[in-house]
Amino acid sequence: MFRNRLSRRNFLKKSSFGTLSGVLASAELIPSEKTSSLNHAALEDQISCAVIGFGQWGREISKAIHELEDTDLTVICDHFPLMLRRAKRDFPAVKTESDYQTVLADESITAVFVATPTHFHKDIVIASLKAGKHVYCEAPLAHTMEDARAIAQAARNAKGQIFQTGLLYRTEPQYRSVYGFVRSGALGKSSMTRSQWHYKDSWRRPSSSGARAEALNWRLDEKVSLGLVGEVGIQQIDTCMWLNEQLPVAVSGFGHVAFWRDGRTVPDTIQSVIEFPSGENMLFDATLVSGFDAEYDLYFGSDSTVILRDNKAWMFKEVDAPQLGWEVYARKDRFYKETGIALLANATKLDALGTDPTADDPNAKAPIWHAIKAFADNFNYGPFEPVVNYQIAYQATVVVIKANEAVKTGTKIVFKPEWFSIDG
Amino acid sequence: MATRFEIVMHGDDPVLLRSAGEEAIREINRIAARFSFYDPASELSRINRDAFDREVFIAGDLFELLKTCETCWKMTTGVFDPTIGPLMKLWGFGAKRTDIPSVNDIKMALEMTGWQHISLDPDKTSIRFKTNGVKIDLGGIAKGWALDEATILLREAGVTSALLHGGTSSIVGIGTPPRELAWTIGIEDPYEKVHTPKWFTTSDIVDSALSVSSIHGKSHEVDDIEYGHVLNPLTGMAVSGPYVSVVEADSAVIADALSTALLAGYRPKQSHLEQAHLKKALIQAEVHHKTDSGWKLIAAK
Numbered sequence: 001m002f003r004n005r006l007s008r009r010n011f012l013k014k015s016s017f018g019t020l021s022g023v024l025a026s027a028e029l030i031p032s033e034k035t036s037s038l039n040h041a042a043l044e045d046q047i048s049c050a051v052i053g054f055g056q057w058g059r060e061i062s063k064a065i066h067e068l069e070d071t072d073l074t075v076i077c078d079h080f081p082l083m084l085r086r087a088k089r090d091f092p093a094v095k096t097e098s099d100y101q102t103v104l105a106d107e108s109i110t111a112v113f114v115a116t117p118t119h120f121h122k123d124i125v126i127a128s129l130k131a132g133k134h135v136y137c138e139a140p141l142a143h144t145m146e147d148a149r150a151i152a153q154a155a156r157n158a159k160g161q162i163f164q165t166g167l168l169y170r171t172e173p174q175y176r177s178v179y180g181f182v183r184s185g186a187l188g189k190s191s192m193t194r195s196q197w198h199y200k201d202s203w204r205r206p207s208s209s210g211a212r213a214e215a216l217n218w219r220l221d222e223k224v225s226l227g228l229v230g231e232v233g234i235q236q237i238d239t240c241m242w243l244n245e246q247l248p249v250a251v252s253g254f255g256h257v258a259f260w261r262d263g264r265t266v267p268d269t270i271q272s273v274i275e276f277p278s279g280e281n282m283l284f285d286a287t288l289v290s291g292f293d294a295e296y297d298l299y300f301g302s303d304s305t306v307i308l309r310d311n312k313a314w315m316f317k318e319v320d321a322p323q324l325g326w327e328v329y330a331r332k333d334r335f336y337k338e339t340g341i342a343l344l345a346n347a348t349k350l351d352a353l354g355t356d357p358t359a360d361d362p363n364a365k366a367p368i369w370h371a372i373k374a375f376a377d378n379f380n381y382g383p384f385e386p387v388v389n390y391q392i393a394y395q396a397t398v399v400v401i402k403a404n405e406a407v408k409t410g411t412k413i414v415f416k417p418e419w420f421s422i423d424g
Numbered sequence: 425m426a427t428r429f430e431i432v433m434h435g436d437d438p439v440l441l442r443s444a445g446e447e448a449i450r451e452i453n454r455i456a457a458r459f460s461f462y463d464p465a466s467e468l469s470r471i472n473r474d475a476f477d478r479e480v481f482i483a484g485d486l487f488e489l490l491k492t493c494e495t496c497w498k499m500t501t502g503v504f505d506p507t508i509g510p511l512m513k514l515w516g517f518g519a520k521r522t523d524i525p526s527v528n529d530i531k532m533a534l535e536m537t538g539w540q541h542i543s544l545d546p547d548k549t550s551i552r553f554k555t556n557g558v559k560i561d562l563g564g565i566a567k568g569w570a571l572d573e574a575t576i577l578l579r580e581a582g583v584t585s586a587l588l589h590g591g592t593s594s595i596v597g598i599g600t601p602p603r604e605l606a607w608t609i610g611i612e613d614p615y616e617k618v619h620t621p622k623w624f625t626t627s628d629i630v631d632s633a634l635s636v637s638s639i640h641g642k643s644h645e646v647d648d649i650e651y652g653h654v655l656n657p658l659t660g661m662a663v664s665g666p667y668v669s670v671v672e673a674d675s676a677v678i679a680d681a682l683s684t685a686l687l688a689g690y691r692p693k694q695s696h697l698e699q700a701h702l703k704k705a706l707i708q709a710e711v712h713h714k715t716d717s718g719w720k721l722i723a724a725k
Contacts, residue, residue: 088484089485091484092484202442205443206444206581207582208581364464364465
């Protein structure tokens with residue numbers, strides 16, 4: 001596998017893009033990034049990518065790979081023919097394959113994106129790394145500590161191969177901006193985090209075939225599912241671990257089937273308290289019963305509270321907090337009886353360009369787009385340690401595996417330090 | 425699409441029906457986000473922003489939809505045309521006005537209107553605009569497309585009896601309701617303020633789609649003439665009658681496109697019935713409601 005791909009073509013490509021963006025700034029409220037005029041298929045140094053698993057999320061990953069000019073969506077692999085028919089319709093030029101071993105044997109494939117159900121990750125990821133592929137694996141890494149450890153060990157041993165996981169907010173520009181903001185002490189003394197994920201949905205996938213329905217509904221199978229706290233909550237819990245720069249010391253959980261009484265045992269409503277050594281605990285709740293107020297994270301501090309939602313962020317100041325120089329000029333939004341100061345990732349840049357930071361951003365991209373862009377940049381300009389490497393992914397996976405145990409048993413689990421060690 | 429979608433399903437397994445309906449609604453929401461004319465980050469906005477400057481590569485299903493637009497544009501000899509963005513902006517149906525645009529302004533907007541300014545490359549699934557200022561607005565058919573996609577998912581999940589609609593104007597019937605021969609769709613009189621149990625007209629559908637278009641709603645009244653929000657892309661003028669059209673076809677996207685075109689002056693030839701899997705096309709014959717003399721059957725299989 002070749003690395004250090006800052007080729008002349010890539011260098012020129014990136015340079016001209018930067019110039020173009022600058023020139024366009026005066027023409028629109030917010031400068032629009034222009035898509036490449038180059039034919040995707042003609043680019044020599046595109047990363048040839050395979051997506052394994054074309055469910056709902058595999059489709060979004062495929063779309064992002066297709067949109068990026070650095071990546072070429074070459075193969076989509078799924079063992080259900082219906083999914084391959086859907087893949088062919090979405091991406092007519094892409095090859096489809098039902099056996100992932102065939103994909104791994106294809107030497108023209110450089111990178112593999114694993115978007116299968118969590119409990120299938122281990123075999124596919126380890127085989128992909130063994131085949132010399134760069135690997136992007138969805139989070140959580142696995143449904144058991146043993147599998148997660150095996151994946152992390154394989155990634156650690158695969159020198160010179162990129163291994164990145166789908167903990168999306170660590171590569172999302174708005175969240176990265178807030179990370180710097182929080183770490184600079186703008187919250188004052190941090191006190192706690194409260195996060196929620198609310199979505200009215202049965203979490204069940206339909207199929208006219210019984211066997212297929214069983215396979216599709218792995219998230220409702222308690223033998224392999226990490227439940228809401230693992231399959232959904234890992235994104236917000238990892239963000240809290242990242243912003244706090246701490247590993248938790250204990251986790252408590254509660255959960256029950258409140259509404260979807262269709263024979264399932266995996267709770268449709270859960271609460272979890274994740275304790276950090278500094279006492280800045282996180283309260284996370286998730287439900288499939290009510291969609292009210294959707295998804296957000298609140299980081300509370302003695303000077304201010306920050307809310308993150310829809311890839312946007314606002315700060316709410318306490319009356320006794322010191323005034324920050326820039327806040328006079330910042331955009332402010334009303335939230336019921338509170339006024340939030342918008343924290344915009346590129347506000348300074350936009351202001352310098354004489355543009356309006358309050359306008360909708362035509363360049364807005366989904367978090368998955370940024371995650372794959374980070375993967376591609378590592379390939380082209382690296383090697384460097386991925387922002388979301390095997391260690392970070394392993395630790396987050398351990399936390400949600402234990403959080404799910406706590407939810408299922410209604411108990412408190414104290415983390416043993418050796419659990420966070422890849423070598424056990 | 426900024427409209428409400430609803431699905432009614434019949435079957436023996438309520439758990440399956442619920443999950444099938446959820447999957448269908450998720451897909452509709454996904455399409456609404458991707459094809460939004462107003463969200464600057466949508467796939468459609470990316471095309472409108474970039475396609476004159478450079479070739480834009482798009483997903484296969486969006487390409488399929490644009491090819492359908494092209495087919496309908498050709499079939500209606502340009503009466504159905506999703507590039508009417510500049511004209512719609514000129515007429516400004518979002519606000520009330522007491523005049524109509526000047527001939528000169530209409531002429532300028534027409535220069536940026538017309539599918540002939542669009543170039544689609546099926547090998548690369550890409551699009552290019554030949555003229556600066558062209559904008560595609562899929563508002564006229566996105567509902568139908570979303571319903572067709574939702575219908576595919578419902579059928580794949582094993583649903584055999586369902587009714588789907590978007591904003592009550594685009595409708596798909598899968599199979600029939602229990603113990604009935606068809607889904608009977610009542611069409612309201614858009615000018616009737618008081619609800620009466622008597623429908624304007626009704627249409628029975630089985631495994632087919634129905635689209636109802638009307639000039640009423642967003643419109644301007646100038647000199648006692650109502651100019652509705654349906655435009656004739658060939659003349660640049662807003663339509664003032666007939667005021668309701670109904671099309672039944674195999675697919676909702678075709679029904680949507682042709683019901684709009686009917687109001688704007690398109691009259692299908694017999695050959696179009698086969699080409700577009702068209703089953704029936706009706707218009708309310710008279711311009712003014714007060715002198716209404718009933719429906720005119722334009723074409724039928």
